[in-house]
Amino acid sequence: MHAFDVIGDPVRQRILELLLLEEQSAGAVAAAIGKEFNISQPAVSQHLRVLRENGFATVRAEGTRRLYSVDTAPLQDMDEWLQPFRAFWTGRLDALGTELARGRRARRTTRSPANPSTTKE
Template sequence: MTQIDPFETLADPTRRRILAALRDGERPVGDIVEAAGVHQSGVSRHLRILHEAGFVSVRPSGQRRLYALRPEPFQEFEAWLAAYRRLWEARLDRFGAALEQRQKTQSEEPKA
């Protein structure tokens, strides 16, 4: 089986809309179609891709199939982003310190 790149999977805006539609919990295809604004055939194709990539689970419920988000791929993204977050936070800390220093310097300047 070919490994599916999660970034490629999420690059598609329709798939991101589908994931957003599933944020509040399990939903049938019809609800996802309405929320995503795409024909059922398109939603079904994107759900298949999301399922193969591990982003969604599916369970039968009578005649319906209910889709839900799986937490694991998002946890993997979180772990991947953690190293970059440290970089951003360090830069923001330096920026904050520079702003504080500037405000302190400006408040100490005599007013004309």
Template sequence: MNQFEVLADPVRRRIVELLAPGERTAGELTIAIGEEFGISQPAVSNQLRILRETGLASAQRRGSTRLYALQPEALDEVDAWLQRQRRFWDQRLDALGTELSRGRKEES
């Protein structure tokens, strides 16, 4: 499973968003995701496992707590793809902005 397939799932995407600011415990993630999506602890654990196995998240045990962290380098493939798309759209959006400006000037 590649990063695009992993992030296509809204639950996993939300977990990545929750991890972006910093580490979160498995319990915190389970509560947040369970409340938002109405899924059970085992279902959240399964999504966390997928994120770990694909390298998007890491888990570290601290006592009886498991802390999850985002692995930003795992998003490099997604970022590279977005950069290529952004260049394409930036040119077209700039051209659209120019045309819209011309239209406003002609209306005045």
């Protein structure tokens, strides 16, 4: 399975977000994801298996519990693969940041006490 197919699923994305916070038991992940997405424990287990088999998650046994955590290697590989494409959006994001800053300045200027016609009385 291609890395983008693995993390393209919203349930698996959310599992990774939870595992980024801290290592969690399979039961804790199943409870949180099951509640949020209204899916069964076996369905969550399948998503955990996909993440594990594709290298996005690791599992270790602690007694009878299975503790999952994120393995960042595939994410770093994806980041490296995306690097050449960043040039296509970096400039646009910078331009968006500039426009947002202009809008904030314009709003401050129109609400300024120096411009009494825009102040509330």
